[in-house]
Structures are given as C-alpha cells and as structure tokens.
Amino acid sequence: MSVIAESAVTGPMPATAARERDTFASLYERTFPRVYAYVASLLRDRAAAEDVTAQAFERAYRRRGSYRPARGTPEAWLFGIARNAALDELRRRKRHAALAEDPEDAGLPVSEDHAEHALRREVVRSALAVLDPRERDLVALKFAGGLSNVEIARVLGTSESNAGTLLHRTVTKLRKACDELA
Amino acid sequence: MNSPEDTMLMERDLAALDAALSAGRADHDDEDARELQELSLCLRADAAQPDEDFERVMRVRMAAGFPRKQGSPRGRVAALRSRMPRTLPTMREWWPAAGLGATLMLVVAVVVVALPGGSGGGSGNDAGSASGGGSAASDAVTKLKAPVVTQSPTSAARESAKSTVDSAPPETPLEPLRIGGSRFSPGRANRRIERSASLELGAPADEMERLADQVNSVTARYGGFVLSSSVSSGKTDGSGGDFDLRIPATRLRPALRDLAALGSLHSQTQSGRDVTRPYVTVASRQEAARAERTGLLRRLAAAGTDQEAEAIRVRLDAVDRRIARLHSQLRGLRLSTEYATVLVTLAADDGSGAGGGSFGDAVNDAGDLLVGAAGIAVRVLALGVPLGLLGLGGWGAWSATRRRRRESALA
Numbered sequence: 001m002s003v004i005a006e007s008a009v010t011g012p013m014p015a016t017a018a019r020e021r022d023t024f025a026s027l028y029e030r031t032f033p034r035v036y037a038y039v040a041s042l043l044r045d046r047a048a049a050e051d052v053t054a055q056a057f058e059r060a061y062r063r064r065g066s067y068r069p070a071r072g073t074p075e076a077w078l079f080g081i082a083r084n085a086a087l088d089e090l091r092r093r094k095r096h097a098a099l100a101e102d103p104e105d106a107g108l109p110v111s112e113d114h115a116e117h118a119l120r121r122e123v124v125r126s127a128l129a130v131l132d133p134r135e136r137d138l139v140a141l142k143f144a145g146g147l148s149n150v151e152i153a154r155v156l157g158t159s160e161s162n163a164g165t166l167l168h169r170t171v172t173k174l175r176k177a178c179d180e181l182a
Numbered sequence: 183m184n185s186p187e188d189t190m191l192m193e194r195d196l197a198a199l200d201a202a203l204s205a206g207r208a209d210h211d212d213e214d215a216r217e218l219q220e221l222s223l224c225l226r227a228d229a230a231q232p233d234e235d236f237e238r239v240m241r242v243r244m245a246a247g248f249p250r251k252q253g254s255p256r257g258r259v260a261a262l263r264s265r266m267p268r269t270l271p272t273m274r275e276w277w278p279a280a281g282l283g284a285t286l287m288l289v290v291a292v293v294v295v296a297l298p299g300g301s302g303g304g305s306g307n308d309a310g311s312a313s314g315g316g317s318a319a320s321d322a323v324t325k326l327k328a329p330v331v332t333q334s335p336t337s338a339a340r341e342s343a344k345s346t347v348d349s350a351p352p353e354t355p356l357e358p359l360r361i362g363g364s365r366f367s368p369g370r371a372n373r374r375i376e377r378s379a380s381l382e383l384g385a386p387a388d389e390m391e392r393l394a395d396q397v398n399s400v401t402a403r404y405g406g407f408v409l410s411s412s413v414s415s416g417k418t419d420g421s422g423g424d425f426d427l428r429i430p431a432t433r434l435r436p437a438l439r440d441l442a443a444l445g446s447l448h449s450q451t452q453s454g455r456d457v458t459r460p461y462v463t464v465a466s467r468q469e470a471a472r473a474e475r476t477g478l479l480r481r482l483a484a485a486g487t488d489q490e491a492e493a494i495r496v497r498l499d500a501v502d503r504r505i506a507r508l509h510s511q512l513r514g515l516r517l518s519t520e521y522a523t524v525l526v527t528l529a530a531d532d533g534s535g536a537g538g539g540s541f542g543d544a545v546n547d548a549g550d551l552l553v554g555a556a557g558i559a560v561r562v563l564a565l566g567v568p569l570g571l572l573g574l575g576g577w578g579a580w581s582a583t584r585r586r587r588r589e590s591a592l593a
Binding site: 021025028032033034036037040041046049050053054057058061062084087088090091120121124125132133134137139142143144146148149157164165167168171172174175178 | 192193195196199200203217218221222224225226227228229230231232233236237240243244245247248585587588589590591592593
C-alpha cells in the first residue's frame with residue numbers, strides 16, 4: 001500500500017495519535033542503527049537482519065500504546081521486541097547463517113593504523129566464536145545495541161547486578177580468547 | 183560467591199567499559215581495564231551498519247506509520263481501526279470498564295435471582311421447592327413439610343371430594359384407611375406422594391383480572407386445570423381472588439416458579455404426604471377381592487342346589503360392590519398423587535409507595551436483598567476465583583513456555 005493511499009484511508013490524525021507517533025519517531029531516530037546492528041549480530045545474515053529489524057519496528061509501532069515507563073526505558077522495550085523477533089527468526093531457520101557480507105566501514109578514513117585495526121577486528125571476530133550464543137547475545141546488546149546494564153537486565157528479565165556480572169564474565173572471557181588468538 | 187575484591191574489580195571494569203563507550207577512547211590508568219576498553223571500542227566499531235537503501239525505505243515506512251499491505255486482513259483491520267476516533271484502549275485502560283461491567287453483571291444477577299420466581303442454586307430437594315436458594319426472601323417463606331400429619335384445608339377438601347365419590351354405603355364394613363400417621367410402607371421404589379402448595383400473590387387492585395387470566399394461562403400451560411376459582415376485581419379494598427388448581431406433580435416446580443413470578447410473592451408454602459402405604463393396602467385388598475370373586479364364580483358354577491347358588495350370588499354382589507369401592511379409592515389416591523393441589527390467593531397490594539409496606543418492611547426487604555446479594559457474590563467468587571486462578575496459571579505457563587522456546591534458539 002502506498003503512503004498516499006494509507007493517508008487517504010486514515011484521514012486526519014487525532015492529537016493523541018500524532019503525539020504518540022512523534023514520540024515513536026524520536027525513538028526510531030535514536031535506535032534504528034543500533035537495533036539493526038544488534039539483530040545483525042544475532043542473526044549473522046544481512047538480509048534477515050533487515051527483515052527482522054523492519055518487523056521489530058513495525059511491531060513496536062503497532063504496540064506503542066502498551067509501553068509502560070515503569071517497566072524500563074523505551075530502548076529496553078524496543079530491544080525486547082527486536083530480540084523476540086530475532087529469536088523467532090533463529091528458531092524458524094534452525095540454523096545460524098554466516099553474514100552474507102561483512103559490514104563495511106565506508107566512513108572510516110584510511111590510515112596507517114588501518115591494517116592493524118582490521119587485524120585486531122579479525123581477532124575479536126574469531127574470539128567471538130568462542131562465546132556461546134547467550135554470551136554473544138549479551139555482547140550484542142551491550143556493544144552493538146549500546147544498552148546500559150539496567151536496560152540489558154530489563155531485556156533479559158534479570159537483575160541489574162546479575163546482568164553486570166554476566167557481562168563482566170563474558171568480556172573477560174572474550175579478552176582471554178583474544179589474547180590466545182593474538 | 184564473589185569476594186569483595188572481585189566485586190570491586192568487576193565494578194571498576196564495568197565502569198571503565200561504559201566510560202570508553204561514552205567517550206570513544208580507551209584511557210584508563212589500569213592496563214587491564216584499558217585493554218577491556220579497547221576491546222569494547224573494537225566491538226562497537228565492528229557493529230554492522232544498515233544499508234543506505236534499507237535505511238531510506240525504513241524512514242519512509244516510519245513516516246507513513248508502517249502501513250500494511252492493501253487487501254490483507256490485517257490491513258483491513260488497521261484501516262477500520264484508523265477510522266476510530268483514537269487507538270483502542272490498552273489493557274490498563276480496559277480495567278475500569280471491565281470492573282464496571284463485572285459490577286453490572288453482579289447487580290443484574292442479584293436482581294434476577296432476588297426477584298420472585300427467579301431461580302437459583304437451590305437445595306435440589308426432590309419434594310419440589312419452587313424457588314432456589316439464591317433468593318433469601320423466598321427461602322424465608324418456603325417451608326417444605328413432608329410428611330405432614332395434620333390435614334391441611336386443601337387435603338380436607340380433597341377428602342371431601344373423595345367421600346362424595348364413595349358415598350355408597352358399604353355392604354360389609356371395611357377396615358378404615360389410615361393416611362399418614364406412623365404407619366408407612368418402607369422399601370418401595372415408586373412412592374406415592376401427595377403434594378400441595380399454596381401461594382399468596384400481591385398485585386395492584388386494578389390488575390386482578392389480568393393476574394387471574396395469567397394464573398389460568400400458567401395452569402393450562404403445565405397441563406393442569408382450575409378446580410374452582412373466585413376473583414373480585416375493581417379499585418376497592420375487597421379486590422382479590424382464590425384459585426384451587428390441580429397441576430401434574432411432575433411439573434409442579436416450574437409451575438410454581440411461574441405462578442410466583444406473576445405478582446409480588448407474599449408467602450409460599452409446600453407440603454408433601456406419603457400415601458404409599460394406603461395405596462398398597464387398597465391395591466392388595468382389591469386384588470384379594472378379585473380373587474374371592476373368581477373363587478365364588480367357580481363355586482357358583484359347581485353349585486348343586488338353587489339355595490346354594492342364591493347364597494353365592496348374594497356374596498358375589500357384595501364382593502362386586504367392594505371391588506368397585508376399592509377401585510374408586512385406588513383411583514382417588516392415584517389422582518391425588520399424580521396431580522398436586524395448588525391454592526393461589528390473590529391479594530390487593532395497598533398503594534403506599536411503589537414497594538408497599540412500612541419502613542420496617544422496607545428495612546427487612548433491604549436486609550433480605552443484601553443477604554441474597556451476599557449469597558450471589560459468594561457463588562460468583564466461588565466460580566470466578568478458581569477460574570481466574572486457572573486462567574492466571576495458564577497464562578503464566580503459556581508465557582514461560584513461549585519464553586523458554588524462544589530462548590532455546592540461543593541454546
């Protein structure tokens with residue numbers, strides 16, 4: 001359905017709905033790249049990540065009235081929806097596909113350090129394979145999603161201290177794996 | 183369990199991670215922490231970036247409010263919803279409406295059950311209580327008496343009617359039937375019970391005619407008949423009426439319920455009398471008399487002299503009359519158990535207020551209504567609480583199962 005057709009059906013938007021849409025648009029602007037990065041980290045498939053990201057935002061948009069501030073930040077709420085959508089997709093496919101293509105850093109300037117930087121990234125990627133899926137999920141929420149520990153705790157349904165402990169344990173394990181690979 | 187030192191170290195590392203992610207550089211004094219900062223920056227830099235085309239498409243879709251495809255069921259539902267003045271309320275917003283709805287349902291249930299003729303849980307007594315246990319008011323006036331030793335005016339009238347049938351004087355004295363009393367016939371499956379009930383209904387004086395018609399109509403609907411009736415109508419103090427009804431005993435309960443619903447129920451009584459013993463006795467006597475008659479006929483056929491034959495004929499006549507009398511008694515007993523006697527008295531309500539009665543009556547009515555409401559509330563809770571707990575448990579189990587299945591994708 002085209003945008004014009006949708007507008008013709010909906011007609012003038014009530015003030016409450018317009019306010020909700022503006023709020024959601026703001027959330028979208030803040031989180032879109034991070035949600036995509038998180039989902040892509042989880043799925044390791046660019047096309048699937050796009051589908052799931054779009055699906056997650058659509059679901060969140062439809063359910064925007066169900067958000068309750070008492071249950072956490074809007075980011076935590078949105079990442080919870082995105083995580084559920086990604087896990088559903090993983091379960092549906094029953095496999096972990098490799099990334100179709102590695103993400104490119106088109107905006108990064110080429111420098112002398114670039115080769116060393118790329119090498120280090122390769123090591124980190126290899127070290128990530130040492131982690132189990134739950135630990136990779138945690139790393140993705142923290143570094144790709146950019147969530148705080150409180151928000152991670154909300155998404156995973158655990159306490160903040162537990163989320164912090166898990167995160168520290170995972171990062172320490174990852175650093176050790178990097179040291180061994182380097 | 184982590185030691186305090188481990189906890190402090192962990193908190194330092196986590197703070198260092200957040201600082202690096204926030205500032206975009208690794209500059210912690212501690213080398214270990216700095217390494218973690220570098221690792222975190224590397225992980226963040228390695229995060230996938232969305233494709234520009236995808237980003238553009240998403241931006242357009244966001245601006246359009248993520249429209250659904252035209253023609254799809256969800257799209258049609260979305261189009262319908264968009265025509266509503268605002269989005270549908272959330273669950274939290276539904277709660278007041280749900281509470282109001284539940285209260286209204288409770289009030290309706292109380293009114294329906296508390297009104298005369300309303301049916302409730304009831305005791306399920308086989309003697310046929312007309313109104314259920316949910317109505318405190320009707321419970322208060324419904325008295326079931328079975329068996330009843332003393333004869334009520336109703337049964338007296340019935341005995342009178344039977345006596346006219348049995349008006350022929352007996353040729354030979356029969357042992358009088360004992361109805362009621364301490365004699366009974368235990369161990370019989372199909373007991374013979376005489377049932378009777380009386381109702382006093384109130385209605386405005388000018389509605390007596392209509393009420394009388396409705397009494398006739400209800401009686402006919404349940405296969406009964408009006409044995410006698412008298413109705414006086416008009417806007418005088420003497421308005422009222424009496425009905426002597428016969429209603430099939432098997433349909434007594436619904437008939438009483440409908441009769442009680444015709445007006446304001448002032449009082450209602452029921453009684454039952456076990457007449458199995460006299461019924462069995464009369465039946466046995468009848469059988470014995472028939473056997474005697476058969477024997478006399480056999481002797482008459484074999485009689486040798488006219489005198490002997492004449493004597494047998496006289497005895498035969500006497501036995502025939504006895505059989506006829508016993509048959510009549512048996513029929514009367516059968517009818518009295520198959521049809522219940524229902525006396526309906528119509529009384530004009532005085533015009534003092536819509537509810538009628540004094541302030542004390544109003545207080546009593548209010549008390550009865552409250553008791554009835556409490557009874558209904560207990561019943562609703564008895565049903566609703568287990569169902570609610572079951573639903574809650576089911577919802578929790580379903581949620582936990584769904585979450586576990588989702589998490590299994592990471593296993």
